[in-house]
Amino acid sequence: MTFDQYYLLGRSGLRVSRLALGTMNFGTAGFHAPYGKTTDEARPIFRRYVEAGGNFLDTADFYTAGHSEELLGQFMAEAGNRDRMVVTTKFTNSVDPGDPNAGGNGRKHLIRALEASLRRLRTDYVDLFLLHTWDRITPVEEVLRTFDDLVTAGKIRYAGLSDVPAWYASHAQTLADANSLTPMVSLQLPYSLIERGIETEHVPAAQQLGLGVTAWSPLGGGFLSGKYRNSGDTVTGQGRLAEDGDAWTQQQWQLLKTLETAAGRLGVPMARVAINWVATQPGIASAIVGASSAEQLGSTLAALDFELPAEIRAELDRVSATPPVGVYRMFTPEYQSWLVSTGAKVGDKPAGYAPAVRNWPDGQ
Numbered sequence: 001m002t003f004d005q006y007y008l009l010g011r012s013g014l015r016v017s018r019l020a021l022g023t024m025n026f027g028t029a030g031f032h033a034p035y036g037k038t039t040d041e042a043r044p045i046f047r048r049y050v051e052a053g054g055n056f057l058d059t060a061d062f063y064t065a066g067h068s069e070e071l072l073g074q075f076m077a078e079a080g081n082r083d084r085m086v087v088t089t090k091f092t093n094s095v096d097p098g099d100p101n102a103g104g105n106g107r108k109h110l111i112r113a114l115e116a117s118l119r120r121l122r123t124d125y126v127d128l129f130l131l132h133t134w135d136r137i138t139p140v141e142e143v144l145r146t147f148d149d150l151v152t153a154g155k156i157r158y159a160g161l162s163d164v165p166a167w168y169a170s171h172a173q174t175l176a177d178a179n180s181l182t183p184m185v186s187l188q189l190p191y192s193l194i195e196r197g198i199e200t201e202h203v204p205a206a207q208q209l210g211l212g213v214t215a216w217s218p219l220g221g222g223f224l225s226g227k228y229r230n231s232g233d234t235v236t237g238q239g240r241l242a243e244d245g246d247a248w249t250q251q252q253w254q255l256l257k258t259l260e261t262a263a264g265r266l267g268v269p270m271a272r273v274a275i276n277w278v279a280t281q282p283g284i285a286s287a288i289v290g291a292s293s294a295e296q297l298g299s300t301l302a303a304l305d306f307e308l309p310a311e312i313r314a315e316l317d318r319v320s321a322t323p324p325v326g327v328y329r330m331f332t333p334e335y336q337s338w339l340v341s342t343g344a345k346v347g348d349k350p351a352g353y354a355p356a357v358r359n360w361p362d363g364q
Helices: 039-051 063-079 106-122 139-150 165-180 202-209 220-225 248-268 270-279 294-306 309-318 326-331
Strands: 019-024 054-058 086-092 125-133 155-162 184-190 213-214 228-233 232-235 284-288
Touching: 019 039, 019 294, 039 063, 054 309, 063 086, 063 106, 086 106, 106 125, 106 139, 125 139, 139 155, 139 165, 155 165, 165 184, 184 202, 184 232, 202 213, 220 248, 220 270, 228 248, 228 294, 248 270, 248 309, 270 284, 270 294, 270 309, 284 294
Parallel strands: 019 054, 019 284, 054 086, 086 125, 125 155, 155 184, 184 213, 213 284
Antiparallel strands: 228 232
């Protein structure tokens, strides 16, 4: 697969590949070290993505304790393609547990984190800088002002958010718009056939406010890759998820069977179907994909080489659906059908107009 089309990220002029390269496993240090790749193992993955025309890289200062950023900086220097790449990195996680200001989203840490990332990435600017996680402490105004200052200084081109409540993202974007500050252009969130929770609030908010959603873990942590099976009381397959058999519901195992059937009909691996579904969902700007080898990445990049037939998408939607809870039940078509329509257009109020009477079910 070769990328020959690029898409605008949110309400911006930034053009990105529909599949981004996730580099959380680049490097062999820190928290992610057990799954990390050495320099010689990571380099072919990077090169395969670039050779395919990909331009959207995703990392964070927390990934392999900064080693991921270091390797990306090295690989871009070797290839001489820094200006062609759209580099995304993130801040929030503590880099020094003994220092209370070495983590979180405050101005002091935000600026220090960016300066450290720039050194590791061997660049003087980051294309997209994301708040990695809501810290529940720092005023959103402080984050926005700091982002704005960094854009003015030329150290970041665009700003965005990752793993925050929908109300926080909406509040941030509204304040940015109202005060002529740098707007957010991206919202990075987990999204897959087994994790559709963001459809309730986050995706509609992003669509309304001009935020391009970039989806991480489109394979549900590997569950949708096709290498796991439910054998009675145990889970079979090679990988870390085989140890978490009790974590999966019967609905999710049924989804896996449906996904396998769909992949068989299309003649492609299950992982490609799962990634295709994510990348082509409403509001999704890009799906972030990782790989353990260049060969695996090559297979993954073919996920957009086909179109999901409407009937297959509908079946995947059905078996993966998450029933609405609480107040969200009120916004479903079934609930709305309880309302009596007068047939008049909005605003067409005849003389003596009275609101339509709701035809509530018995007991309501």
